[in-house]
Amino acid sequence: MSGPYAYTPETLARVWDVSSATVRNLVREGQIRAFRIGRQIRIRPEAVTEYEERQCQSGGSSSIGASTPPSEASTDRRSDSRSARPIFTKQGGA
Helix, strand or coil: CCCCCCCHHHHHHHCCCCHHHHHHHHHCCCCCEEEEEEEEEEECHHHHHHHHHHHHHHHCCCCCEEEEEEEEHCCCCCCHHHHHCCCCCCCCCC
């Protein structure tokens, strides 16, 4: 066998370079098939392949498998200081 029999959310998260919470959310939302052994989640490689193929066909609408390269995705497109707004404003007197 060349790959794992089944991934844990942690091992799949390392492969995809995302958090294990992201993988668990995909399982909980039914976006990727998984099974349980007791309370432990396991994801078959076939389910991973199916999910990745769906993401490629749909244009990568999810954060995992998105078609935008990481260097472009992390670029702040609002670098103009005029578009920045304070999160908190002080109201009233001191």
